[in-house]
Structure formats: C-alpha cells, structure tokens
Amino acid sequence: MEEAAARERKRPREGDAAPSAAAAAGAGKAQYVYLPVADALKAPGARVFLFAAVSEIGAAVRSRGTDFTLTLRVADQSRPAGISVTFFADNVALLPCVKASGDVISLHNVVITMHGEFFVTFNKKFSSFALFEGKVSTECSPYQTSTKYYGTQYDNELLTQMRTWLAYNPPGLKDLELQLRSLKSDTTFDLVCKVLHVYENNGEWIFYVWDGTDTPAAEFQAILDAEAVESSPLHLEGVPLPREVLCTMPCVGTVLRVFTNRYIKEVFHLQKNIYWARFCNITCKQEFGIWKGILGPSSRVRLLSHEDGSVVDRMNRIANQVHRQPMASLPGASNIADVEYEAAGYTTLMESLTHEQVTHKFKTLVRVVAAYPCRASELRLLLTGSYCLRLTLEDPTARIHAYVHKDDGAKFFGGFLTAEALIKKMNKLLGIPEEDEEGTPLTRNPPWIWCCVKSYRLDKNDPWGSRRYRIFGTEIRD
CATH class of the missing domain: 2.40.50.140 (Nucleic acid-binding proteins)
Incomplete structure (x- = not known):
C-alpha cells in the first residue's frame, strides 16, 4: 500500500508541470523540458514548456468575460502545421505583441487542451512567455516578456536552433501565395495586402485591399450585341465610395474588393486603415472585367505587423513604383x-x-x-x-x-x-x-x-x- 501511494504521488496530475530535464543542483536555477509541439500534444491537461515560431498572428479582442484574449499559431520542426495558442490577460498590454510572423516565442506552464481539436491555453495566473526576433542575429535577448517569465541557460541554444530552422522554413509562405499582379480565376491562394477600407451593407462585408501591384488586364467577350458592350459598371459595390474615403486610396496599383457574407473577428482592427493582413484560402473571379475577391467558408484573415518579412518586401517594392505606367x-x-x-x-x-x-x-x-x-x-x-x-x-x-x-x-x-x-x-x-x-x-x-x-x-x-x-x-x- 505504501509503495502504491508513493507511485501515485510521483505521477503527474492534470495541471502539473512536465518533469524537469535535470535537478537544479548547485546551480540554483530551474531547468525545464522544452517539448517539441508534437510531443506536447501527447500530454493533454499537463503544464508544458514550448519553444516555437509564431506562424500566424491573431487580433486582440475582449473575451466573453472581463479579460482580453489573443490567439497565435506556433510551429516547430515536429509540427510545421502548428497549433493555436490562446492567451488571456487583464488588459491588452499584457498580451504578446508579436513584431512579425517568424518570431520565436518561449512558453512556460501552458496547458494542452482538447476541445474538438488540440490547442494550447495560456493561463494568466501561472503561465508566462518571452518573445524573440526570428531573424538570424547575435541578439538573443527577448523584446517582450511577461512578468512571471524566467529564462534558462539553454534558451540561447534553442533560439539559435529555431532561427536556423526558420531560415530554411519561413512560416506562412506557400506555393499558392499570389500578388494582385498574378491573380488567376477560380484558384485558391493566399494574399498579403494592406487593408485600406472596410464597408458593411446588410450583412455583406467588402474589404478594400492593395499590395501596390496591378491586377491583370481582363479580356472581354467579343459580343457585337450593343447592350453587352455598353453595360460596363465603374465598380462592383452598389454605390461609389464617399469622396473622403476615395481620397485615402493610393494612386498607383489596383485596389481589390474582397467580398464575404460572414463576420470576420479581425474587422475591428482592419477598419483602422493601418494594418497589413494575410487573406488565406481566398478565390478570385472577374465580373464585367473587374477582379473580385471572395472569402469562402475555409478562408481566414491574419493580421501582419509592419515588420513582418512579407510586408517589408512589398513595401520596398512599392517605394520604387511611384508614377509608373500600368x-x-x-x-x-x-x-x-x-x-x-x-x-x-x-x-x-x-x-x-x-x-x-x-x-x-x-x-x-x-x-x-x-x-x-x-x-x-x-x-x-x-x-x-x-x-x-x-x-x-x-x-x-x-x-x-x-x-x-x-x-x-x-x-x-x-x-x-x-x-x-x-x-x-x-x-x-x-x-x-x-x-x-x-x-x-x-x-x-x-x-x-x-x-x-x-x-x-x-x-x-x-x-x-x-x-x-x-x-x-x-x-x-x-
């Protein structure tokens, strides 16, 4: 009976931390086991430690209670597809502020949760995090840490390994990522763009997006019927934009209208006309020779920082295209x-x-x-x-x-x-x-x-x- 009770005391219980890599003998510093994401999923309910790359950045919103919440998606070599991490905090300033997708996050005492699918929960009472730049550099200090975070002597080594992996496996880049200049009809793709304006009318949302490039010039049906040639609208939305909104639009490059009938939780942030975003799994088609983007059931919108690599790349290209011809x-x-x-x-x-x-x-x-x-x-x-x-x-x-x-x-x-x-x-x-x-x-x-x-x-x-x-x-x- 005593041996059984002893074994029961050693068995990790729900919410317990994962076993340490080594005892803190003599060093006076705790040593943690940073589990690969794939292995962490085998311990639902347990507190785990993760060292991963941020592949998607969500929007900070108020939860159903009094907290603010934010969802990130993180990935590593063991699970490139990643897993969602949901953070809770008393105010927005306490949530992670990720500079760019591809940055690295260290997570301590987070809990693997199962609700339809696996995800990670950050508990504001006992979890902690640190954020590091993902690009290769000599700087290993985090640019943001939570109050309860304490690093380990192995963090720098893990950070170097993660940065090396990221150099060859940048997150978010897909074969089907297109720019507006290379749109194709009825193809599912990702689009990195700046959201200039958001308009809602009777449950239909229109996102006005731009990446500095021109959409391909359309070909039209060569119908000699006069009505077909004469009827060519100036825009796809029901009414033209108010002049005060129109004057905020760039004078070079195409502003694509992206339509959806469902509410996107990032709308509040996108309405501020300051965000770049990744529109995932969207399609395009032409109506009256005008390109139209469509958000379907599987489409998602992810906010991007101005320091994100894909955003910086596009902004550098745009800077060299002032007053260019079509x-x-x-x-x-x-x-x-x-x-x-x-x-x-x-x-x-x-x-x-x-x-x-x-x-x-x-x-x-x-x-x-x-x-x-x-x-x-x-x-x-x-x-x-x-x-x-x-x-x-x-x-x-x-x-x-x-x-x-x-x-x-x-x-x-x-x-x-x-x-x-x-x-x-x-x-x-x-x-x-x-x-x-x-x-x-x-x-x-x-x-x-x-x-x-x-x-x-x-x-x-x-x-x-x-x-x-x-x-x-x-x-x-x-």
Whole structure:
C-alpha cells in the first residue's frame, strides 16, 4: 500500500508541470523540458514548456468575460502545421505583441487542451512567455516578456536552433501565395495586402485591399450585341465610395474588393486603415472585367505587423513604383491614338479622381472597355453633332466615364468617315479583332492608348456630385 501511494504521488496530475530535464543542483536555477509541439500534444491537461515560431498572428479582442484574449499559431520542426495558442490577460498590454510572423516565442506552464481539436491555453495566473526576433542575429535577448517569465541557460541554444530552422522554413509562405499582379480565376491562394477600407451593407462585408501591384488586364467577350458592350459598371459595390474615403486610396496599383457574407473577428482592427493582413484560402473571379475577391467558408484573415518579412518586401517594392505606367501596358502603348500634349506627364485615373480641384486636365494611359452608343447608325449621327459619345476608360487604379462631345466627334475619329470606317475605328478602340477564316473571335482585348482628358462640373452648387470627364486633344488613327 505504501509503495502504491508513493507511485501515485510521483505521477503527474492534470495541471502539473512536465518533469524537469535535470535537478537544479548547485546551480540554483530551474531547468525545464522544452517539448517539441508534437510531443506536447501527447500530454493533454499537463503544464508544458514550448519553444516555437509564431506562424500566424491573431487580433486582440475582449473575451466573453472581463479579460482580453489573443490567439497565435506556433510551429516547430515536429509540427510545421502548428497549433493555436490562446492567451488571456487583464488588459491588452499584457498580451504578446508579436513584431512579425517568424518570431520565436518561449512558453512556460501552458496547458494542452482538447476541445474538438488540440490547442494550447495560456493561463494568466501561472503561465508566462518571452518573445524573440526570428531573424538570424547575435541578439538573443527577448523584446517582450511577461512578468512571471524566467529564462534558462539553454534558451540561447534553442533560439539559435529555431532561427536556423526558420531560415530554411519561413512560416506562412506557400506555393499558392499570389500578388494582385498574378491573380488567376477560380484558384485558391493566399494574399498579403494592406487593408485600406472596410464597408458593411446588410450583412455583406467588402474589404478594400492593395499590395501596390496591378491586377491583370481582363479580356472581354467579343459580343457585337450593343447592350453587352455598353453595360460596363465603374465598380462592383452598389454605390461609389464617399469622396473622403476615395481620397485615402493610393494612386498607383489596383485596389481589390474582397467580398464575404460572414463576420470576420479581425474587422475591428482592419477598419483602422493601418494594418497589413494575410487573406488565406481566398478565390478570385472577374465580373464585367473587374477582379473580385471572395472569402469562402475555409478562408481566414491574419493580421501582419509592419515588420513582418512579407510586408517589408512589398513595401520596398512599392517605394520604387511611384508614377509608373500600368504593368499590362508594357513595353508600350499602341499607336492608334495621337494626343496634342506629348510632353505632358502621366497621370493615373485615381490621381484625377482624388485631385483637390474639380477641374483637372491630364494625359493618361487607358483602355476603352465600353462605348455608348456603339451601333453603326448612331455612330454615324455622332459626326453630324446629333449624338454625344460616352466611353468607359480603365486603368489599373479606376474606371471613369469620359465623353466625346458632339462638336468633337469628327476630330476624335479623324474626319467625317463612312459608317464602315467609323465602325472599324470603334472596333480598334474596343479591341475587337477582325474576322478571320476561323470565324468570329470569342474575346476582345482593348489596346492601351494615350488620351487627353479634362474634368468639369455641371452644377456649381454641387461641383463634386456633378463632376464629369471629357476627352480632348485626342485623335484615333486609321
């Protein structure tokens, strides 16, 4: 009976710490067993010690009680897929503030919990942590520690090992991580981007995201039906953005709209227009030639620090792309249009939309993605001054409607032309190729053209609401 009682006293109980690696004989310092994550999962209910890399950073939110909570995902060599760690604290300042995914965290006296799946619980009463930079350096001191944390003499060695592993296995990088410039329809991928704005309407959320690159230029169905060519919306959301929001948008690169019908808990943080994030497992498709992101049931959003390696990489690239021409237009625009102001600088459509004055003259590089009217009979009347032509212009930053006024029609098309010649020029603008031996082409790809545009107002009492664009100083060649 006494031997059985002794064995029972030595057996670890739920909540007990894992056995130490060595006795603290003579050293006066406790020695801990840092378990690989895979081995820690074999001890549910026990207190364990982990040394791992942070692969995903969650958002700090208030729990159902009075605490604040934060979830990180950590990984090591034994479990690259990682495991979630949930922290609780009396205030946000006591939670881990991870600089970048790939940083290293030391966790003491955390508990492996099972609730549908394994995860780690950080108890504010007895657990502790320390955060270290994950990049290789000579600095081994933590940049943040909790009040109860005490390191060991083996921490530096473990940190060096973890940094070496991270150098060849950076967290979060996947084969299916894309930038906006390389989007593909109906492909599941991750996107690292800055969230510029969040909008909610009747349970549908729209995230306006940007990474400094241009989405690929779309091809359109080469349908000669007038309604199909004329109906090309300027944006996918129901109403345009308020001007005060529009003016916060960057003037270079595409702002992608990402749609979802479910609430994302990181929304509160993303609404502040300061965060970069990783959108995981999202898909994209085109509607009316505009790229649209979609968050599905398996999609997730992870906040990223400005010091995260993937964010730093993108910010460095963006810094070198000010006032660049659309990527899809390279190596150069087509030669089907002449403009009067050859020496004028280049302006994107978003630069004009956010210009401080209502009236604005500029030269831009665009595609004509739609025209109204586009029927032969109506175009012929345009040259007589009976019709006003509306073209939908597009570059990577925005779309606008720009008008060819009645008295400018003949100049824009290069003279008083026959109906046949007029249609031929309009087809060039819209990217509709001529029929070949194989029959009618299935797609059209509008060319990039230089164009002179100016804005004006219709109502002096509502200058911004009545703002319109007009094409001038531009002639379409034969």
